[in-house]
Amino acid sequence: MSIALIIEQLLNGLQLGVMLFLIAAGLTLIFGVMGLINLAHGSLYMIGAFACAAVAAATGSFWIGLVASLAAAAAAGALMEVAVIRRLYERDHLDQVLATFALILILSEGMRWLFGSFPLYLDIPPVLQGAVPLPGGGQYQLYRLAIIGVGIVVAVGLYLLISRTRLGMRIRAGESDREMIAALGVDIRTLYTVVFALGAALAGLAGALVGALQSVQVGMGEPALILAFVVIVIGGIGSIKGALVGAVLVGVVDTMGRFLLPKLLALALPASQANSVGAALASMLIYIVMALILAFRPRGLFAGQA
Amino acid sequence: EPVKIGVITTLSGGGAGLGVDTRDALVLAFKKAGNKDVELVIEDDAQKPELAVQIAEKMIQSDKVDLMTGIIWSNLAMAVVPNTVAQDVIYLSPNAGPSALAGANCHKNYFNVAYQNDNFHEAMGQYANQDYKKTFILAPNYPAGKDSLTGFKRYYKGELAGELYTQVGQTDYAAEIAQIRASGADSVFFFLPGGMGIAFMKQYAQSGVGLPVLGPSFSFSQDVLPAVGDAALGVKNSASWSKDLDNEANKEFVEAFQAEYGRLPSIYAAQSWDTANLILSALAKASVKDKDAFRAALKEADFKSVRGEFTFNTNQHPIQNIYVREVVKEGDVLTNKIIGTAFEKHGDAYVEQCKM
């Protein structure tokens, strides 16, 4: 096992983590601030991916597609908030679960209606194609490096927004007492729509970025959603820092687990068995990690102040 | 009273492309035949076994179908087929071919019109011997995936640079690609149907690994190619069918399909088309109500297969040629072209275990 391989795998873990962070950031914001469980967050991710693929196909430019993905997801998010979500803040989590579950059905089937059942494809823009050499002799896909970069920029930006600006203060105040912040003269309703749209846009961005890597299809949101939930719960709901740490943790643990567990087991078991047992254990790994973390830190790694 | 055929197939989710082709070819075949006595009851299984089971129950009990077909995935087939055939309903598989149903659990009401799961992979194992000494192999971690690698290894003589099982439905293969890069392999064999194959190929192409890839047609079939793009050009893959296969039935099929749907048919469409024609050929000879006669008629396989010569083995699985194809570009369209034959009149490895 070479150093280059290990570095490459770590980068893979990091890239997966950053991806998860982009989805999870919006989710944790919406969840932490509005106390809303939004199962349809994965659908926003899907919408971003579809918007990017469709616009990129029509204009021939990935970058225009990327802008479209942000716009489409933000618009869809705002629309969703105004039409449905807004009525749910006062309700308990279960109503939110059902309503946003219904939104998943509607949006997925709606997308299928619009775009058909076949996956769309989206190509990596020319400047980001190919691989770059790594120190230590390996190679790494340029596009994935770019994703890592985007994730870091977003993380820093969000952190500053939430902790340093008055908007962030108001968001956090709304998180603990919505009625009170309104009674102090802050238009919390609009603020919430903005936050929701922001979270949606991040999810849409993630969808577009991933779309170019994988494929754009109906149903791509749900697995991502579950992982994003794992991430924000590990990190501590509402915490941007937590989402970042949780995401990278999940990304690295998952990637390294899949990579190393079969090899470790091969020391004790026959090869084919080690492979399948290893693969099984590896898929369980992040859930085991999550259960362990919650068992010892019941409110996640960076539990909020409240 | 029309003959009712229940079609359970995957019309939504990552595997939808496969089911849509299956359905479209089936519908078209019956339409072309102008047979007014056939009624199709089509339902989406969303690639979920338990849903497939419920649909099957409904088709048998409520729609009272005479025949069933349509299932793409082995795990769904394993859930539906045993109970269906036990209720004396004839089932014809247009795609899935799990080894269990070919061997010990074969059944007189079960006909596989497609292949036994191992077949295409065996062919690729055979073919790989020509050029490669050290292949890296990977497939999803489910029994059809295991059948696949078993099939490959049954014929491959070189060394394995690595053997990996991925998750079913996995969409990111960065970790696997890293291992391929580090393995010192001279080639990569992978079985990843539908969206999985698209994702793998796109990422592989960008990774800079650059080793030649090969696989069964599932990894490079017509539903996958447009999304993968030029990265697939020149890739070798194995199948019992290709659109350029030179026979009357195939020409007619490809033309009709393209005219009707504006796209090229995939292997799934071809197999499904054959299934429809097999049914039609049997209907011409016997009534579905007379099960014995109908089964006998099916068994004769007296239809013009788009795959050329086609007969049933004693376990009611195909004996057919398996070809090696290459991905080529015709105009802007990526498609496959036959470049050789891996096996002639190939059956499967489980037929001995079938007591029928």
Added chain:
Amino acid sequence: MMAGVSRETWISAVLVALLVAVPLAATAAGEPFYVTLATRIAILALAAVGLNIALGLGGLVSFGHAAFFGLGGYVAGIFAAHAFNGAPLPFGFAATTAMPVIWLVAIALCGLVALPIGAISLRTAGVYFIMITLAFAQMIYYFAVSWPDYGGEDGLSIYVRNSFPGLNTAQPLPYFLLCLGLLAAGLVLFWCIQGSRFGAALEASRQNATRLAAVGITPFGIRLAAFVISAMVTGLAGALFADLNRFVSPSMLSWHMSGELIVLIILGGKGRLFGPLAGAMVYVLFEYALGGITERWQFFLGLILLGVVLFARGGFLGLLAGKARHG
């Protein structure tokens, strides 16, 4: 109390009457599929009644109850498989196809598994609880997916439905009646718990656990007991479900399944005795009816569900009975 019979009670009575009458009529008319449909409703309702104990009464939103549903299912499947090929069960027990035995094993197993899962999960609360229960269910799910002995991802077929002394379970109607009986038992259990002192403590733990502790009742014990009972009931339903489909696969353990159980409860009206039944009826029937009309049924199902949440607080029962449930 004659005059005090509430509208909710009336509506519930109608639901139950429908559930019983339709299959009888369908059998008479030679349409066994409707019996199967009714059986599915009864079983899903039972599973949801189980979850409703934890979720509706205790506010314990378990997003991992599919684990118990699936475990129950696997008990039925594994017994059937061993009985079919004559191999003894693990630990050398002889396999049987007798449903009562299978049910007891399923219930006991789910109770045993729920105990540690509950004990660990209950250290957390709220959303964290939702997610940690999901985590445990996912672990069991991936275990089942990758454990080849019982089919792994492909699942396990039950070639012959398990048996019940004195009944032909292969026939739709007797099997339906069996499931109906168990559903009734589940409902009685729920009703008893709801009205009991335990139920009062459980509901208090949902509303304000600190208050409960401050009167000297440890919330942990109350919740754990509720979680375990809830898992046992859902596990029993799982065993029935496997026998209904004559098939069990990891998808019974998946998070979709957990989600569906939750949806059934909210749809019907959470914390209400007949909520799960109403939810299961509405959901299964919509699925069936819409599926018959349009390929895009999921779209419309989504719209309907959305309508229920937004405009029918308290679920369908709440909508029809027109008042919030009393505390």
Added chain:
Amino acid sequence: MAEPILQLSEIRKTFGALKATDGVSLDLRKGEIHALIGPNGAGKSTLIHQICGSIRPDSGTIRFLGEDMAGLDMAARVRKGLGRSFQISSLAPEFSALRNVMLAVQARQGSSYRFFRPVAGDRSLTGPAMAMLERVGLEKRAKVPAAELSHGERRQLEIAIALALEPKAFLFDEPMAGLGPEGSKRLTGFLDGLRHEAPILLVEHDMDAVFALADRISVLVYGRIIATGTVAEIRSDPEVRRAYLGDAA
């Protein structure tokens, strides 16, 4: 003199750099009302929390009826006979006032794992519960969900629940807060009688009530007890006047 019912010795608790409780020793004797007063943020609530078990002290011992409470959680301490009210009301909001009290009655009876037999109409629960509501003057509001009670009514309900536990000692954290003048007067009279049922450790800022009720007063400032004594002693203590009373005495 008989052994105190509740005895704290050298309790310490820090939050980061803040010494919230800085070596507090204090006792509560049979039949008395012991008032604990002190400026806001002095650590009174923190001390109550440590006694009832929702915060663990860093060091020191708490003995109740001769038994060391270390290692017992909140519920266990309540079962031993420590009844408390919260500074900020803590009720089961969906339950009616009556059911809130019934919960305390069933807890006292230790019968919370009974799965059968409905509670509604169970006279062994409703009887005592109703009696408690009457004692605090909330009987007319018995059927109203706690969430719909006004602030002051919730405070009354808190007291009723504490009474229903029939504890061997009461810990009241600002029971008067939120009560109107009438309510305060009434509660004062009520607590006066209650001390004979069980002694009371009373945290309260309402000096009229404290001076009317307390047998002894301890003054807590910055986590330390700076004075303990009778009403007269405390009123005239210049240090206490400066730190706490101002010209209210």
Added chain:
Amino acid sequence: MSLLVLDRVESFYGASQALFGVKLTIEDGEVVALMGRNGMGKTTTISSILGLVRPRAGSIRFAGKELAGLRPHRIARLGLGLVPEGRRCFPNLTVEENLLVAARGSDWTLGRVTELFPRLGERRSQYANTLSGGEQQMLAIGRALMTNPRLLILDEATEGLAPVIRQDIWAAIRKLKAAGQSILVVDKTLSELLPVADRCFVLEKGVTVFEGTPDALTPELQDRYLGV
């Protein structure tokens, strides 16, 4: 023109009516006391003014503008500053952030508020959930002042405060009054309240039953309406 006028206001919680006809007026620069036993509707009246509870009948005018139908933040921006019952500081914000979060206008600044309540200055970067009850109360008042309201509404603002601090708060209220600030106060301690109030309103079961100067609220009336 009066600063605030409530006329026959009726409000509900769901189906249950809490206010049955509340009348209240406040002139510019006046300190008005709103009184009544527990549960008589004082807090509900305040919530109705701020639009947190929507009145179904009657009218509420602030500086001549009808408030009906306005959303709470619009109402607050007209110049109403609320110190709510139970403090309701934002626990996950620091003291300083609590003060800044809704700050408007320029009269009251961070500096002036910490001058009024030095304790808040000392705790400026501490999270509000770790403050003692009294500290939180000061914070709630400071937070309302930071919005530079034309009318300050104090609902039980001295509840749970140590006598010295209460004296400070009453002193602060008197200072505000002297500076011409209009204030609506709810407080149970009549001995402290009556001396600062210019006028009093008493509610009983959601209806205004008394209006007048503190002197007019005789011991008999106090006994009848407030049980003193």
